[in-house]
Amino acid sequence: MPYNMLIVDDSATTRRMIGKTLRLAGVDIADIHEAADGRQALELLREHWVDLILTDINMPVMNGVELVETMYRDGLMQTIPVVIVSTEGSVTRIDQLKAKGVAAYLRKPFTPEEIRNVVEEILGVSHEN
Amino acid sequence: MRTDAREVVEAVFSDVLGRLGFMFAEPAEQDYAPAPANDYLLARVAFQGPFSGALLLAAPSDLCLELSSNMLGMEPAPENSAIHGDALKELLNVTCGNVLVALAGEEPVFDLSPPEVAELSRDDWEALVRHTASSLLVVEDEPILLHLYREGEATS
Secondary structure, three states: OOEEEEEEOOOHHHHHHHHHHHHHOOOOEEEEEEEOOHHHHHHHHOOOOOOEEEEOOOOOOOOHHHHHHHHOOOOOHHHOOEEEEEOOOOHHHHHHHHHOOOOEEEEOOOOHHHHHHHHHHHHOOOOOO | OOHHHHHHHHHHHHHHHHHHHOOOEEEOOOOOOOOOOOOEEEEEEEEEOOOOEEEEEEEEHHHHHHHHHHHHOOOOOOOOHHHHHHHHHHHHHHHHHHHHHHHHOOOOOOEEOOOEEEEEOHHHHHHHHHOOOEEEEEEOOEEEEEEEEEOOOOOO
């Protein structure tokens, strides 16, 4: 079953790269929505259902942590799994985010296999070669 | 910048450039004198944590065009300078995050500012190249410059 994804990052290049990597990795995708910051992401989530969110932390207007905290105060949005895709590598930060309910953390740069494994584990699918 | 920190920056950048941009960086020879480019871009990201500062990355616009092409796997329009700058910012952003882990370990938390990019004049490029704390590398026969600034550290 194809999945709808939301990619949140202030870099248009990064959003395209993540989308391209997801497709290269063979993830079954219906639609990929994009947002440049947390606020845009929330507006989009009010209009479209997504199965998974991949978000950066470090963004203007509303960062990834603020996005996650806002989502988890919403009864419906809190059910959407969130993967943090970030350049920051602090184990302390990762533990803090997971304590807030983030499903997984993917550190840049990542390979297609790494993102596929994370996405498939969260969505509960297996990759068929 | 201490020599060991500079080596870390160069090594991390080379690794990230290879994995994101499929390009290779080499240290510039002492007598390396590239022809002046028409224009340059300078990206900057600031960080705060156990130590604070900023990491700069500067390159000719033509190299940024090639970088964005490689990262996107397509040919961006040459006049789309926003994409070129965006690619440089992302390269810098990923480099900085990994540099901080390499320098400080995986425990400390750093807050990074959203990276910024601006045009750089030839004179300002030359000044950065001459700065003793800058690292000059060669990528696809073009120069690329890195400069790590740490607050409270002597740069000469």
